[in-house]
Amino acid sequence: MNQPRKYSIEGIVASAVFVILIGVVLIQVFGRTPLFRGPVWTEEAARWLWVWMAFIGIAEVERQDGQLKMAFLAELLPEAARRILYTLIDLAYLGIMCHLAWIGYNTVLRTWNNTTVTLPTSDALLYGSGFVAAILIIHRIIRRLIGRRDVTAKREPSL
Template sequence: MQMFERQFVRVNEWLVLLILAAMTVIVFTNVALRYLTNYSLIWAEEVARYLMIWMTFVGAGLVLRAGGHVAITNLHDLVPPPVKRALRIVVAMILLGFFAGMVWFGHDYMTRMGRQLTPATRVPFHFIYAAMPVGFALLIVHFLLVLRHYVATGGSADDRPAGGG
């Protein structure tokens, strides 16, 4: 399982990196063309925007693993350790339910609205809106991989011991 997790995270990291690199190249090229030739690519801003959407959803699971999402811990900090663990279990169930719901609603939205075309590139919005169900499915996988450690300690994947857990 640790091998799968390492490979899964590595592929996810590379995907985010490639999306960021593509977005950077497109925006830099467009700015350079605009200032050097007074010509800009009509599709650059649109494609960069959609790549940013994809990067956000694809990268959300990596941020979750690192404990980088906003967390309100006031109640968690006030209760004794046994209650903290129960509270983390409840939070984990709510998060998994929310993630699954967002996969469902994202897929539904993608299928209903996907026949429209983007203005500049004429790509079906289906490909843009797919970022939501794909991103939340990745969030589910990431969260399941760190769930035991989260429930046991409340920590992120980054503070797990080298052997996993």
């Protein structure tokens, strides 16, 4: 398969959220010293930023196809059988991620009117992270499946 591009929207967003998270945590740390009194919202904001960073980061790992794999048995298979096995795994993964996206969507709807403790927003914003990540992962699985089919079509000689 083709090497993924070096930078993607998932990686850029996860990195930007990480930088913001560092800033919020620094405010939190210095707010516990005699220098100044830290705002209350930093604890909740740090948790939210961490969740968003983690979920978008998972989507970036999926883009790079960098999940942990135990492929030693699959590598023993002939290439055609290995391709079929990985396609079946991706199809099962796609089904699971579609179900998780549905759960995430329903959770966002269910928490839309809940207000957070210290931030002026809805809890749905936090739970939206799982939904957004699931959609990004679904997109990457579909692209990988389509790319695998393209590679198969190019490699097999036509009669």
